[in-house]
Amino acid sequence: MxxxxxxxxxxxxxxxxxxxxxxxxxxxxxxVSPVFLPGPDRAWAALVRGFSSGDLASKLIGTLEHMAYGWLAASIAGIALGALIGSSRMMRAYVAPSLEFLRPLPVSAIIPVAIAMLGLTQGMALFVIAFGAIWPIMLATIHGFAAVEPRLYEVARSLQMSRAAVIGRIALPSALPDILAGMRLSLTVALILSVVCEILAGLDGLGQWVLLSARAFRSADLFAGVILLGATGYLTSIAVSLVEQRLLAWQTAAR
Amino acid sequence: MSLDRARPLLLPLALMLAFELWARLTQLQSDSLAPPSAILAALAAALADLSIPIATRDTLFAAFAGLAIGSAIGLSLGIAFGISRPIDRLMEVTVEAIRPIPSIALLPIALIALGFGYRMEIVIVAFACIWPMLIMTRSAVRSIEPRLIEVSRALRLSATQRIAKIVIPAALPRIFVAFRLSAGIALIVAVTVEIAINPIGLGAGIMLAQQALRADLMLAYLLWIGVIGYALNMLLIAAQRRLFGRAALAGDNP
CATH class of the missing domain: 1.20.5 (Single alpha-helices involved in coiled-coils or other helix-helix interfaces)
Known part of the structure; x- marks a missing residue:
């Protein structure tokens, strides 16, 4: 700088x-009435108090866990399914239109169905978070696979590479920028759905913390929770961007 | 050709048929699943007794009101930040501090300040719609051909004239793309708020159906919410094509 x-x-x-x-x-x-709007001094004090008593830290870890497990599951499943669909022209023709129909569906609408199937449990939260976070990753992977330079596939054919080798050595690296962009996008989705699931199912996490603080009109604690959620969103997205830059360094170097 | 058209429908139809058969054969009794025929019957009944149309009106009203407020704020901030580099740089830390707050985290604040109902939902939707609009408008305004700005200087247009006659028309195709994305976000956030806490609209309807253990009605709501989302998206894509031609879609990378 x-x-x-x-x-x-x-x-x-x-x-x-x-x-x-x-x-x-x-x-x-x-x-504005202090019941709704605590000053930054009170919010900060609540933040410090929450951390020193350990309550807030355990809630933060709860939310981070929900987010991380759901997001990782979505990443693995999304890349695998995306690779499967994206690497075959037939799958693309038959499956992709259905996925395009599902894409604008507000994913939170799946929550009641998940509750009916799995109850108000951790498993329900994980399913919902993974289901919501899988779309950006899977669609980005399909898009990345479809956009691979066709001559690379011809090279692979003339080298008689197996399908797995084509995916692992040609298609995946070439689709990596798309996939990573999708993963960054789905991180936000994972955070939002974690909070919603914690609010609905009362699971240990910041969602539950902010809701209970609001119910008890402890506005300073509420703002402390919201500030922490903002920080979580900011820091996780920066972390993924850093990883992204590192993994894609070869690409900028090649250009 | 007719096969090409039918192909996208093949998979969902086959899945539904298989599910229908399986449900019939096993005499399915479930709180979470229902055969497609029962779902369609529940959807028809809920459409006929106006419960779904009323819920749709509530959800769309909150979503569109929030969208209008949020995109107006995002648009004006985006234009200001796009035109003036100093304003953009001065506000950078503030924007970067507020933007990552997940919109749904504001739910409890809106709840104690405004109570249940349209108002809190509209506020949350508006907050969510500001950011995509702000960021995409800013970059659209910044990428306006500099010679157009020079022309406006040469013509001695005032600041408001310059914005109304040069900046907005030049950036409009990309602003509309931002608006389309924000509309999708508005619907998602509205339904999410209703599912989480607010007792109105489609989200509340689907939660109620789940709590009443009406799997057919719950899945009918899910199907309907999907149709609304799809229709809204299609409508806006059609409007975009019509207003700006295919050129506008070229730079649109989902």
Whole structure:
């Protein structure tokens, strides 16, 4: 970063600090009832208190676990199914249109069905999160496989490579940028569905924490939970972007 | 040719037929599954007694109201950020701090501030719709041919004239793509809020059917929500083609 960029960054942080100060002022002057809007000081205190007593940390870990298991299951299943469908022209012709129909379906609508089948359990939450997170990954994989340079397939045929070898050595690396973009997208879906499932099924996690705080009108705890959820969304998406950059470094180098 | 047309339908039809047969043969009694014939019958009944049409109206009203508010905010911020590089840089940290908050996390805040009903749902939908609109409008405005801006300077257009006559028309095709994506998000968020907590609309309807152990009605709702989502998407794609031609779809990467 050059000096101008750093200066802009500092100015930008100052602007954000200004907004927080305005929030504090609004809360202090009681323009909005403190029942709904705690000042940033109270929210921060609730955050510190929650972590020092260990409650908030265990909720955070609960949400992270739901998110991670569901997302990993979706990634594995999504890439496998996507590779299966994307690597065969016949599968693409027969299956892809049905998937396109399912894509705009609000995935949360599957929650009642999952509850009917699995009850209000961890398994239900995992199923819902994985089901929701699988779409961006699977569709991105199919798209990536379909967009592989056709001459590469011809090369593979003339080298008499097996189908597994074609998938592993040609199609997957070439579709990797699409797949990783899909995985980043589905991370957000996984976080949202984790929160919804925790709210509905009362599973240990930040979703349950914010709902219970709201029910008890403990607005400082509520805001602490929301801030933590924002931080979770931000940090996980940055982590995946970093992995993405690393894995795709060969591509920028090749260009 | 006729085979090509029928092919996409083959898989779902075969699956439904197999499921129907299996349900008939095993005399299926279940809280979570129902044969397709029973689902269609439940759908027809719920359409006839107006429970699904009323729920659809509630959901679509909340989704569209939230979409209108959220995309108006996102559009104006996106234009401001796109035109002025300093504003964009100054607001960067603030935007990056608020954007990753999952919209559904605002649900409890909206709940204690506004109570159940349309208002809290609209607020959450609006929050979710701001971001895609802001980010895509910003990049659309930024990628406007610089010579167009020069022309507006040469013509001494005022700032409002420049936005109304040059910036918005030039960025409109991509802004519409953002609007289409936001509309999909609006429907998803509206249904999710209803399923999680708000006792109105399609989401509440499907939860109620589940709690009443009416598997046929629950799956009928699911099917209907799918049809609504698909129809909305198709309608907006058709509108996009009509308004901006095929060119607009070229840069549209799902």
């Amino acid at each position: 050059n000096r101008a960029a750093i200066l802009w960054r500092v100015a930008s942080i100052l602007v954000a600090a200004g907004f927080i100060a305005a929030w504090q002022l609004i809360a202090n002057l009681r323009l």
